[in-house]
Amino acid sequence: MTATYTRTSQSAFEALQCKECGAEYEPKATHVCELCFGPLEVKYDYDWLRKTVTRETIQAGPNSIWRYRPFLPVATDNVIDVGTGMTPLLQANRLARRLGLKKLYIKNDAVNMPTLSFKDRVVSVALSRARELGFTTVSCASTGNLANSTAAIAAHAGLDCCVFIPSDLEAGKVLGTLIYGPTVMAVHGNYDQVNRLCSEVANTHGWGFVNINLRPYYSEGSKTLGYEVIEQLGWQLPDHIVAPLASGSLFTKIYKGFKEFVEVGLVDEKAVRFSGAQAEGCSPIAKAFQEGRDFISPEKPNTIAKSIAIGNPADGVYAVDIARKTNGNIESVNDAEIIEGIKLLAETEGIFTETAGGTTIAVLKKLVEAGKIDPDETTVVYITGNGLKTQEAVQGYISEPFTIEPKLDSFERALERSRTLDRLEWQQVLV
C-alpha cells in the first residue's frame, strides 16, 4: 500500500505507517493496519527536517508545543494553540537530597494548560488534525484527564464533544469535564470496558475519537515532553527518565522525541535509560518486564491510581522493549506507597500531583533504594497530572488544620501543640 498524500511546507508528516509490518496509509482518520492489525504511526520526512529546522527556528516559535510544529502531524497552520506545553523543568534539590541523588529534575505537567495534565498536549494535536479532517464532533474514552482536556479544547475550538468515562471516577475529574459543557457518558465498567464500547461507537458514528481513529495524531503530542526536556536542559539529553505507564504510549513517544532530535541533528546522541512506573493493582507492563515476556497479560484494575489503571495496555509491548534496550526498569508500587509518593513530592518540592505522579515518585524511590539509579545520573521524572483533581486519594492521610479562637493565647497553645507533634505522630492521630 502506498500513500499519495503530498505533505505541506508546515509539517514533515507524510503518511501513516504500520509499526509492525511497515505498510503505509493515507493520513486519514484511521489507526489500525488493515493487513496485520498493528498500530499506525505518523511517518515523517527527516531529510526535510534536517535541512529546515534549527535550534533557532524552534526558539523563535511560540511558548507552547507548537514551537515544534514541523514535528507534529497537522498539515496547515490552523492549529489550536491554547498555550499547552513549555511547562517547568524544576531542579528538585530537596527531593534529590532526601533520596540521595545529585541531579534530579521534575518535568511538571501538573501545571500544563488548560486542564493541568499532559493530556492537553495530545488533545491539542488531535483536535487540530480532527478539524482538518472535517470532524465536527470529537470524543474519547478516558480515565478523567483526557476527558477534561478533550472537553476544554473542543469548547475552545467550537467542536461538539461527547466523552465516555468509567462511572466511579474522582469527583474533581468529573466536574472538570462537565464544566465545559460536553455530553458525558459515565459507563458502569472499568476503563477497558469503556474503551471497548467506544471502539464499537467509533464504528457506527462519524466522530473523531482522539484515542481511537485519531490515535496516530493524538499520540504524537506526547513527543513534546521529550523535546522540551532536551531544550530545557540546554540542548542535552538526560541520562535517565522515569515516567508513569498507562497504555505505554507516553513512554514510547518520549523515546521517539529524543530519537528524532538526535536524528535531525538538534542534539548530540547519548544513551538514555528509560524506567517506567505502574501501580501494583494494575501492573501488566511491569509484570511482563519482570517476567521476561514479550506479550502483555491483561488485568482487571484495582488501585487508587485510576488515571494509569489500564489493564489492557495497547503500547505495553513497546514500553517493555524500550525499557529493556535502554537498560532501564519497570517497577510497581502499592497504594500506600503511592500516597507516600504524593506527600513526598508535595513536602519536598511544593508540587501536588495526582496518583499517577505519586506512583512515579514512589517508583523513583524504590529504584534508588535498589541501586538501579546512579546518584550521578541526570534523572528526569515526569509528573503528568495535578493532585487537585484526585483529592479523595489523600483524604484521611494528611494533617488537618488547628481550629482556634480569634485570640492570641488560643493561637499560642495551638502553636505549642504543633511543635510537640512530629509528622509520625500526626499520622497516628489522624489515620
Place this chain on the structure above:
Amino acid sequence: MAVKVLIPTPLQKLTNDQATVECSGETISALLESLESSCPGIKARLCDEQGKLRRFVNFYVNSEDIRFLDNENTALKDGDEVSIIPAIAGG
C-alpha cells in the same frame, strides 16, 4: 447455532461493508474457520502465520476479554455476541 460477530471498520472491506456477521462455532477457533469461509481472507488478518491470534487483536465474548476466559478455546453458545476490537491507546 448462531453467534453474532461485530466486525471493526478496518475489516469491513472483507464483509461487504457489514458491521456484523452471523457465524457458527463451538469455540473461538471454530468461529474463526466459520468466519473465514463466509469472508475469505479475514483469518489471515486476525491470525499470524502459526494460526495464533495477532497480539494487537482483542476478542470479547459477551463483553468479556477471552484472555480472562479460555483464549481461543473459549466455548461459545447460541446467541453469544463476539466483538473483535483493535488494541486502543490509553486515556
